[in-house]
Every structure is written in structure tokens, then in C-alpha cells.
Amino acid sequence: MSGFKHLSINELIHMSSESNDIQVVDIRDAASFTAAHIEGSTNLTNENLATFIADADMDKPLVVVCYHGMSSQSAANYLNEQGFDDVYSLDGGFSAWSLAHS
Numbered sequence: 741m742s743g744f745k746h747l748s749i750n751e752l753i754h755m756s757s758e759s760n761d762i763q764v765v766d767i768r769d770a771a772s773f774t775a776a777h778i779e780g781s782t783n784l785t786n787e788n789l790a791t792f793i794a795d796a797d798m799d800k801p802l803v804v805v806c807y808h809g810m811s812s813q814s815a816a817n818y819l820n821e822q823g824f825d826d827v828y829s830l831d832g833g834f835s836a837w838s839l840a841h842s
């Protein structure tokens with residue numbers, strides 16, 4: 741069984757409006773993240789991954805964002821294996837998010 745769920749842009753907008761507890765991690769490269777990212781998201785890299793996992797509240801929903809929604813799926817699965825109970829992969833990734841907010 742896959743350890744993550746798919747989340748659409750609209751579902752993320754809805755979830756964020758209902759709760760402040762959602763953690764959003766962006767696994768794109770640092771330059772892309774710096775150029776633009778979802779407000780409140782954290783750039784998750786190989787360098788800060790261990791610290792992020794150690795410090796995180798694993799009971800809170802965790803949404804993983806990549807470029808187009810492909811690599812976020814394996815990252816979401818991995819993070820679920822690390823103990824996050826409620827993990828989502830953002831369908832369409834940051835490119836879909838940008839389109840929806842342009």
C-alpha cells in the first residue's frame with residue numbers, strides 16, 4: 741500500500757484555509773525555491789532532511805511539493821516510511837500551483 745495520498749491544488753487551498761497545522765515541504769532545488777515558493781513552505785534538501793525529520797511533528801499533515809508532482813510521490817512515500825502519518829504529494833507540483841496563482 742502506498743504511504744501517501746494525492747492532493748490537488750484546490751484541496752491544498754481548502755486544507756490551508758481550515759487549519760494552520762499543515763506543513764509544506766518543497767523538494768525543488770534551492771535556486772528555484774528562492775525564486776518562488778508556496779508561502780510558509782520549507783525547502784527540504786539532503787542537508788536539512790535529518791534535522792527536519794528530527795524536529796517535525798509527525799502527526800501533522802505534511803504536503804510534499806516538487807516541480808510537476810512526480811518526484812514528490814517518492815519523497816512522500818519515503819517521509820511516510822520515516823514516520824509521518826498523514827503525507828500528501830501535491831499533484832502538478834509547483835508549476836500547477838503557479839498557474840493557479842498567476
Ligand SMILES: O=S(=O)([O-])[S-]
Binds near residue numbers: 806812
Ligand atoms: O519534479 S518532477 O519529478 O515532477 S519533474
